Amino acid sequence: MEAKSRYNVAIVGATGAVGQKMIEMLEMVEFPIEELRPLASKRSVGKLIQYSGRNITIQEATPEAFEGIDIALFSAGGSISKQLANEAVERGAVVVDNTSAFRMNDEVPLVVPEVNREALRNHKGIIANPNCSTIQMVGALEPVRQKYGLNRVIVSTYQSVSGSGLDAVEELKDQSQAMLDGTTVNTEIMPVKSEPKHYPIAFNALPQIDTFEDNHYTFEEMKMINETKKIMEAPELSVAATCVRLPFFYSHAESVYIEIDDDQVTVPQMQGTIKEGQGVVLEDDIMNQGYPTPLSAEGKLEIFVGRVRKDLDVQNGFHLWVVSDNLLKGAAWNSVQIAQTLIEMTTEQ
Amino acid sequence: MEAKSRYNVAIVGATGAVGQKMIEMLEMVEFPIEELRPLASKRSVGKLIQYSGRNITIQEATPEAFEGIDIALFSAGGSISKQLANEAVERGAVVVDNTSAFRMNDEVPLVVPEVNREALRNHKGIIANPNCSTIQMVGALEPVRQKYGLNRVIVSTYQSVSGSGLDAVEELKDQSQAMLDGTTVNTEIMPVKSEPKHYPIAFNALPQIDTFEDNHYTFEEMKMINETKKIMEAPELSVAATCVRLPFFYSHAESVYIEIDDDQVTVPQMQGTIKEGQGVVLEDDIMNQGYPTPLSAEGKLEIFVGRVRKDLDVQNGFHLWVVSDNLLKGAAWNSVQIAQTLIEMTTEQ
Known part of the structure; x- marks a missing residue:
């Protein structure tokens, strides 16, 4: 990517749950935008989105729509990314893709800037944004891995419906009201x-989050397992995941068990290490019932960690509770951070 | 306990979430009752409960109220059990206590009939009913332990609000409606x-479920850890727990990781072993999206197990998803099963 003072930025999937947050995040950080070009399916063409007090008309996401674009943030589903990401790259854009389409491709960096910023230098046009539940876990564990080594992760997730999009948010609202009223509950979206x-x-x-694979794991569980190893550049790391969808709107929570290499670490040391993590907030004050929850993390950019405990039998084992807004650090904010880092790197060169 | 054709049964905490279910369960199994005596705090004295088509008046739970009682089922909180259980025993009753008051007492059997029925033979008047989240886990794991040995358990729970009583059920309803309406959310009960x-x-x-202990675990987590070892008579078993309260009304779910002694077991073998478990139902048909959920387990007596997977790195590691109605197998039904087993044993002698 060429260094410029202002960039032409496309958002593919501008009307979706993540697309909307991407636009909010760009606005919040006053991203150096020359032109913002919101793209979506035919159905949304002509609708207006707001950016910096201006109305911008949504255009159709076609190959030609990427002419002149420097940075394209994709979040419109894997099939759209497969169709259009290379078209955008061919027209000179760098693509930050928030779908699973290219994540495990060896030529595509999979990046959480606080964890593996340097991987960005090797991109060939497409950079993948990891799965939401993966991002918050690796973000929380990276300071631990750096200081103590990490050899095992077992995670059980507590994931919000917004990870399935705005339809799922509406379905949870409608079903909740129907159950409270004792009327018919319609089921069309979940799981x-x-x-x-x-x-x-x-x-x-x-x-069940996403479809089942032949090995009895869901695709979501395999994403957490494979993406964690790739981002941490730790193919030998043992990772297991059970992913569960729950009735809340925003943020994912995770009960994470880890085994580190060092077996002399105390809880205060572990808390101190997590606290120093970039983009990580330690919220672990049990004397005052202090711990993060999906509601407390909603709308925030950081990864929150609480309930730090040492395993009672395994000397090098620890338990953590990790919460973050899945649409922000888990998706839109991480994508915008990747774009910001790319610009920083362009300026450095 | 003396063998009789019909027994005088007291329910302490007859108006509570579990007490009501105890009465339902006694009725369902046509328990051989001569007199049913519902007891509660002063506040509820004079209220009527229904049993077998008759109205029965609630009496105050005092020491004297246990005169003539053969079996007393307690579920009115630990402090009431501490006050009154021995009073009941002194008056000749056998107490089945559904609180944490006596569970870890060496002289008190802690019983899940499908797991450690024989422990009942050594009771000295009080028998403890384990914690709800413990019962369903040991019930699911016992057939596995018997067949393959068990040396490690790591559980993350997904627990319904009814475990905190009827107030919590009402609070979830009220808060849900308030959030859907965008009005003020009152918080008085949870966590x-x-x-x-x-x-x-x-x-x-x-x-957070229950209060925090000095070791950073909650009391609920320590219950799962200590009670599991006691029920399975396995002090060396490594057990870790993270307990989480969630916005659903009934049933608890658990993401359970286990390590067994045998490292040659396949998924179909593990499924077969679980299926043979007494009181356990295997519900694991991922080809047809078949797995248990809190709603699907509600009102049922069994422990449901799904999502059986082999760990991808640890040869002897398996992951399971365990769901059961916390008020039934987790509380009232297990208590009634204990009472039934006591009667069977009386007849055997």
């Missing part, structure tokens, strides 16, 4: 819109 | 009524 069966998510828990 | 701080549970997740 996975394209799957044959749908179950209520209101006042329930669904141990 | 722990007696603690200084309260947080919304509606559309949220609270990583």
